[in-house]
Amino acid sequence: MATDVTERPAPDVDEENAGYWDSLRRHELALQRCADCGRFWSPAGSFCRWCLSDRWSWERVSGRGTLYAFTVVHQVYHPAFREAAPYPAAVVELEEGPRLLATVDCAPRELRVGMALEVGYRDLPEGFTLLAFRPVTGGTR
Amino acid sequence: MATDVTERPAPDVDEENAGYWDSLRRHELALQRCADCGRFWSPAGSFCRWCLSDRWSWERVSGRGTLYAFTVVHQVYHPAFREAAPYPAAVVELEEGPRLLATVDCAPRELRVGMALEVGYRDLPEGFTLLAFRPVTGGTR
Amino acid sequence: MNPRGRYAVVGVGNTAYGKLAGRSAMSLSVEAVRNALADAGLRPADVDAVLTKAPTSNFTMLWSAQVAQAVGIVPQVTATLDQAGASNIGLVGYAMWCIETGQCHTAVIVYGDNPATGSRATYARPRGEGAAYGMFGVPPWYALIAQRHMHEYGTTSEQLGAVAVACRKHAAMNPGAQFQSPITLEDHHASRFVAEPLRLLDCCPISDGAAAIVVTSAERASGMRKPPVYVLGIGQGHPAWDVPYRSTLTTSGAATSGPMAFRMAGITPADVDVAQLYDCFTIVPIVTLEDYGFCAKGEGGAFVEQGRIALGGALPLNTSGGLLGETGMPGMQLIVEGVRQMRGECGGRQVPDARICVVSGQGGVMTTHATLVLGKEVP
Amino acid sequence: MNPRGRYAVVGVGNTAYGKLAGRSAMSLSVEAVRNALADAGLRPADVDAVLTKAPTSNFTMLWSAQVAQAVGIVPQVTATLDQAGASNIGLVGYAMWCIETGQCHTAVIVYGDNPATGSRATYARPRGEGAAYGMFGVPPWYALIAQRHMHEYGTTSEQLGAVAVACRKHAAMNPGAQFQSPITLEDHHASRFVAEPLRLLDCCPISDGAAAIVVTSAERASGMRKPPVYVLGIGQGHPAWDVPYRSTLTTSGAATSGPMAFRMAGITPADVDVAQLYDCFTIVPIVTLEDYGFCAKGEGGAFVEQGRIALGGALPLNTSGGLLGETGMPGMQLIVEGVRQMRGECGGRQVPDARICVVSGQGGVMTTHATLVLGKEVP
Numbered sequence A, B: 001m002a003t004d005v006t007e008r009p010a011p012d013v014d015e016e017n018a019g020y021w022d023s024l025r026r027h028e029l030a031l032q033r034c035a036d037c038g039r040f041w042s043p044a045g046s047f048c049r050w051c052l053s054d055r056w057s058w059e060r061v062s063g064r065g066t067l068y069a070f071t072v073v074h075q076v077y078h079p080a081f082r083e084a085a086p087y088p089a090a091v092v093e094l095e096e097g098p099r100l101l102a103t104v105d106c107a108p109r110e111l112r113v114g115m116a117l118e119v120g121y122r123d124l125p126e127g128f129t130l131l132a133f134r135p136v137t138g139g140t141r
Numbered sequence C, D: 001m002n003p004r005g006r007y008a009v010v011g012v013g014n015t016a017y018g019k020l021a022g023r024s025a026m027s028l029s030v031e032a033v034r035n036a037l038a039d040a041g042l043r044p045a046d047v048d049a050v051l052t053k054a055p056t057s058n059f060t061m062l063w064s065a066q067v068a069q070a071v072g073i074v075p076q077v078t079a080t081l082d083q084a085g086a087s088n089i090g091l092v093g094y095a096m097w098c099i100e101t102g103q104c105h106t107a108v109i110v111y112g113d114n115p116a117t118g119s120r121a122t123y124a125r126p127r128g129e130g131a132a133y134g135m136f137g138v139p140p141w142y143a144l145i146a147q148r149h150m151h152e153y154g155t156t157s158e159q160l161g162a163v164a165v166a167c168r169k170h171a172a173m174n175p176g177a178q179f180q181s182p183i184t185l186e187d188h189h190a191s192r193f194v195a196e197p198l199r200l201l202d203c204c205p206i207s208d209g210a211a212a213i214v215v216t217s218a219e220r221a222s223g224m225r226k227p228p229v230y231v232l233g234i235g236q237g238h239p240a241w242d243v244p245y246r247s248t249l250t251t252s253g254a255a256t257s258g259p260m261a262f263r264m265a266g267i268t269p270a271d272v273d274v275a276q277l278y279d280c281f282t283i284v285p286i287v288t289l290e291d292y293g294f295c296a297k298g299e300g301g302a303f304v305e306q307g308r309i310a311l312g313g314a315l316p317l318n319t320s321g322g323l324l325g326e327t328g329m330p331g332m333q334l335i336v337e338g339v340r341q342m343r344g345e346c347g348g349r350q351v352p353d354a355r356i357c358v359v360s361g362q363g364g365v366m367t368t369h370a371t372l373v374l375g376k377e378v379p
């Protein structure tokens, strides 16, 4: 497949993480949850991150979390990001424990570690969906 | 550069070995020779293989050698070799010492370790020249 | 210092072998670690070192750290070692060093890859001088070695075939092996040439799968779930140079690696009860047996004939089938089988009263070589 | 066993640093080996181990064997270790293990790469989940760490700048450094953001070049051309997991790696005269100083202020300029400078009476960490 240089690079979707990217496409964020120890994990993998069980299923999560860390990227590393720069990139910690790479839909100057976030999605013309969390007004957890 | 799948793969020509591949193109096999210890070496490199000197020059060699080892490749690994298979591939030991990867222009069943060879060249339509040694009639060194 | 007997393998595990479509190298690696830990009776939290050889078909940076993450271990020590097919044994040594100096206490060493159903680009790279002359992948290079060995020592294709026959016989006795059917010398002779003098049945398959082992100190090993299998000796020796430029093609790194390991173990080849020798091509165990001193140089061809290396023979070789019969994975399965033989777990293919096993690893085109001597006890 | 003082660095060498168009990673590596051997007064035949970290921009299999061939050494031991930027120190440990157990006697360890003028594809991989979110290369990931450190401990951009100012000051005193001009805190503040909170002057350059060291036993070291510089301690600790999933972003592997090495050396941070701490980004030495115990956790920012880490300060840091000032190579130059400081060869940038130097290595995104304690003598 030929790619336009101004297309945003796509995630590598494989057997292990297809369930994750499919859930974003459906706007129903889901992670793997272990049937043996009950814990969620991220990133995706064929075995429970915590007890190595292979008994697990994709389960929808609350979508509530907090901003764990962020940066605002100024340098244009890729032409697809030329117009967006400077843009935020973030690590969000879900209520359920796992952390996720995401963007946050707000002005860079409003970003604060610990701010409350709820899940949102950004459907891209390139044919995949990214996580774009939204600030919960007034909320800090 | 787009490549036809039936094109023979090209050698990787770089700063170090360009002098070698150029010499084949001129049909004047040359190797690097050290100005400090006097020895030739192969494959090419920026420093003498034997004393690490950087004082050396490309020098034409005799082109005389013996067959050190050979195989006859039957499996077609690449479409460019479909018609040639089974074809010989060989290691030739030059009078001057170094060994070179090469092909030998003779029927596979005539190949014998130790047979005397003299240098020959095969100019390929892909734009580079390979070593194709020829048996010296009746010669074994 | 001599680390003889101070370290032990306390767990081994592996996945199925063969064509495992849809399984990533990572998924296979995690499964092998899970199985090795279960065998050892350990949980991930009991392990503080994760060591890997990177998948041949996916040679990525910081692979061992990725594996550590996938098995949920925050390691004290993690490293990927590249000595090609000698890496697994090299990593046993690295684990010993780290434990000996207090850098960690228990290491899992894992290799996994999926070149059979994933990308096998690495196995037949279409670039460079070799490719220009039609030398793709590794078989034509091993063919040069085999041809020189035949030239120098009169080794025959039938002798190469004897190695394949023994390995396939043993594979057929191993329910986990990729090949379940034995072959005859006639089958070997009838198989097509890949690169003369090597025939198809001289070559191991390209396989998916993973295997892992757990290494710890002898002190910690006692009282674990399975009896410890001790590391008596370890050695390495690497010709290193590309095949055309090597001073000799017919003597391998085994010539120094083996004596180094045997000296550390305080044994001679006569003390070895069973051998797991790297056999990506049939010529390799022949060269290794010579270089280890099981026979004189050049007599490896004769040594492997007449059932000497089959179960019941003087030196049972590759009792799980080796690369030629069990699976083409680059070597971890040989350590796993060595441990199982020392434990006496091998059922119908168990070598009776086996107390000392030598395992070899080698990679590239006999570019690297490592030797491991395993013992049921510390003699 | 404690290997303290049993091994020594007996030779160091490097190439020019910067943009070296037309020079391959191999050519640079060979030049560094040549220079290190000349420094040690050794010939290639005196070395029996060739150890490498693979070039970041050309991560190929069996790199160490290729280097061995190019320097004309048929090694007893050769290996490539991948712990990213911690590999060079990791290889010092591997050399010690091999010498200690009689596998080899003298090792050359070399790193070379040409990402500035060759391919730098590896430095900004345009694939995967990170790239989809605009996280290219490593700076945005280190930015996450710097941002958390500022959040948790109040670290300021001025404190990051103090690291850059010190390194550039020292680089300007080193004729071999890539950057010959010092900078001010104002220059740092005026430099553009790459990824907030990191500015351009918080980031090391991408550089061509190579460096090598020669390691042997203390016995062999005595009587060689240069006075031996002893390995007093070595340690490692690897957070391993990808940045988003790590339990903490602000404590690094230095927190276990450092104490391990200091314990082996029998020293405390107070005994250290000079430090060469991995500084791919200004935040890294700040975290490392805290984790090593030179100050309390969170006080690294204050520690680096007011000239404390400049030559003449309490703890001169990265006296050759480090990654930020001497060259962006992933770490070997820090070991080289540590050795030169212990020998007293550093001219205008020499730390007077320096007897103990700590060197750190780390790689990935604080994914790995290794520590080396060097000594002018064995105290």
Ligand SMILES: [Zn+2]
Pocket: A034, A035, A036, A037, A038, A039, A048, A049, A050, A051, A052, A053
């Ligand atoms: Zn679980």
Ligand SMILES: [Zn+2]
Pocket: B034, B035, B036, B037, B038, B039, B048, B049, B050, B051, B052, B053
């Ligand atoms: Zn010379």
